[in-house]
Amino acid sequence: MELVQIQRRLVDYTKSLFMEGFLDAQFLQLQQLQDDSNPYFVFEVVSLFFEDSEKLLNELTIALDQPNVDFKKIDSHVHQLKGSSSSIGAQRVKNACIAFRNYCDVQNIEGCLTCLQQVKQECYLVKNKFETLFRLEQQIMASGGSVPTIELGF
């Protein structure tokens, strides 16, 4: 059955995301919050995250370009980004943010720039992953099936 195959692919794909460290347990929590009264909860949250993160990354790029770098502001932005990413379970983004903050604390511009690049990279990656995930889900929904819940043992 095609539906079953797609479902299995979804499950495998999600598992691989966990294995590779893109997602962590928080994402599972998010999935648990999705129910019949709120069927697109995860999608909404993730979309919001990407909107936010784009805005924040732009701000950060501008801020780091300044001659006098306002580290406080950068710190607050990164903090926001970290909060958002941890809220949806984007683990790698969150880790990158943590590293970014460390460099921010010591006011190391070079380090900050490197970290910014990394964060951007991670965001881009996880965005792609999520898009694939959602596409699969949509396919399943369109076929009339239900999205299988992931039971991961950690």
Added chain:
Amino acid sequence: MESCNCIEPQWPPDDLLMKYQYISDFFIALAYFSIPLELIYFVKKSAVFPYRWVLVQFGAFIVLCGATHLINLWTFTVHSRTVASVMTTAKVLTAAVSCITALMLVHIIPDLLSVKTRELFLKNKAAELDREMGLIRTQEETGRHVRMLTHEIRSTLDRHTILKTTLVELGRTLALEECALWMPTRTGLELQLSYTLRQQNPVGYTVPIHHPVINQVFSSNRAVKISPNCPVARLRPAGKYMPGEVVAVRVPLLHLSNFHINDWPELSTKRYALMVLMLPSDSARQWHVHELELVEVVADQVAVALSHAAILEESMRARDLLMDQNVALDLARREAETAIRARNDFLAVMNHEMRTPMHAIIALSSLLQETELTPEQRLMVETVLKSSNLLATLINDVLDLSRLEDGSLQLDLGTFNLYAVFREVLNLIKPIASVKKLHVSLNLAPDLPEYAVGDEKRLMQTILNIVGNAVKFSKEGSISITAFVAKLDTLRDSKAPEFLPVLSDNHFYLRVQVKDSGSGINPLDIPKLFTKFAQNQSTGTRNSGGSGLGLAICKRFVNLMEGHIWIESEGLGKGCTAILIVKLGMPERVNESKLPYMPKMPTNHGQIAFPGLKVLVMDENGVSRMVTEGLLLHLGCDVTMVGSSDECLRLVSHEHKVVFMDICVPCIDSYGITIRIHEKFTKRHERPLLVALTGNTDKVTKENCMRAGMDGLILKPVSLDKMRSVLTDLLEHRVFFEAI
């Protein structure tokens, strides 16, 4: 042949005389020769004879004498010169030896005589020893008799048998005619004949005790010879010519009380029995010393045996008594248990029965309060509510007290926030205090741990009771509540001598002092304060709104918490200080996180845990705000979202039960908001619980939150289960700080 020079005739005409001399000489010589032979023979036979050489001498002497006489035989006739010379030699020798022997005898004869004396002496000695041997044998026999007697006497613990046996054995050993025992009567004024040897059924003769002879016998512990005409000795049928000698001895009757432990029994008893022994009449027997000694020893043994018998009787009696008492006690205990069980059943039933309508009254009254009411109606409803609350409290108090007395009350131990307890008490008491214009201050020592293990509800009840009393009895002034960790020296207060605190690593003693400037208490009344139902009626301004149980219950709670509570007052009008010390446990670090975290519950999507619970979520970060909203929506809450502190302050109302604030340094001044929310809601029950959501995992944040007056702290990220359990805990305990 030469003729000798002697002028003796050749053959004298007296032939007869010559012949007789010849024969005599011959026999003398024979005798003289045979005597030594005999001597030698007999000496050889006897092994012991010290004077051999004397004998030799003597022998020599005799032999020579004999030889002389023998040689003399030849001199009767004509004899040659050789014979003469031999004769002369013999005579000379004889003379020498006899002289020497004579000299020797001078030395020897005294010795021989003394031998005789020694012999005599030894004979006397032997006779004496024989006598002594006889004596010892007699004594040994006596001893044997005594042992046998004692054995007989002590082999039984029956009084009657002891005495009978004594008399029989004594009679047998000493071959008595009659032996009698006189016991003192109950009054102690007479001696009654109790036992006799020959007369089988002694008639109850009595003899007054104060007879000189009897006194004499009683005053000495020896056997005393008494006259046969003495009243105690007149037992035999008259008509004998010569009554035998009579001896009497006292037998001390020892009481139990005479036997002191580790002491010898003092013979300071006043009671003696008299034993009278009579030798057979018409016999010339006398009482010998050893017989008297035997009698004395026997008397002592009898005394001991009798006291043993008495002790045994006593202990048997005591044991029977104890058994009876035991049975009675058992019965009483069972009855008491039945009564308690009946009472408990009654209470349990009444508890339920009473609480149900109470609950209905209180619930409905409070619901009524929420509706539209005219002022008079509101007043009425409030009164109803107040009265029913009082009644409910009273019911609880009574039930609690009965359970406390039972000992069936157990503390609900748990980790709780100590600071919150005090804050709660303060908040509860503030309204009343402000009405009475009393100033209440709370002073918590910095070293007071924020969490403690104990029975939170009852601790709060106790503190509230004390503080309530302080407020009740103060018309003006101030009330100060101080709490700190009691150190060892403060623990050992002179006011609490029986309170012996033990410090250990995972416990601490909380000391709370509530000082008021109110009406004070008369120091004499202080002990009565903690007794049930006792009320101090001295001051007329007393608000008799209490059942008098409050302090009694407090005391019992405090006792359960291994503490102590007491009140000090300098007198009427001088205010008083209530001091409370309880033992609380130190929470382990692990416990904090274990606290509210229930094991993973199966996520039931259909289950809505908190229907309609109004919460406000304040978070600048859109994403996390959305996630939190989703969480709470999933749990069925009614969520309002705000993105800034102003919005939060604007929108927060008393309908919101919980406010989740995302704090992040340095974005929002969440502490400022907290304080302003506290100010906005003065009534505690109206103020929503303030919970901080943060990703900051450091203690400073947590402490800041607590100091600012937040009721909780949760670490992000929050899972669904965690939020569910946190909310449950929050709503129940009104405080939740996650362990960091």
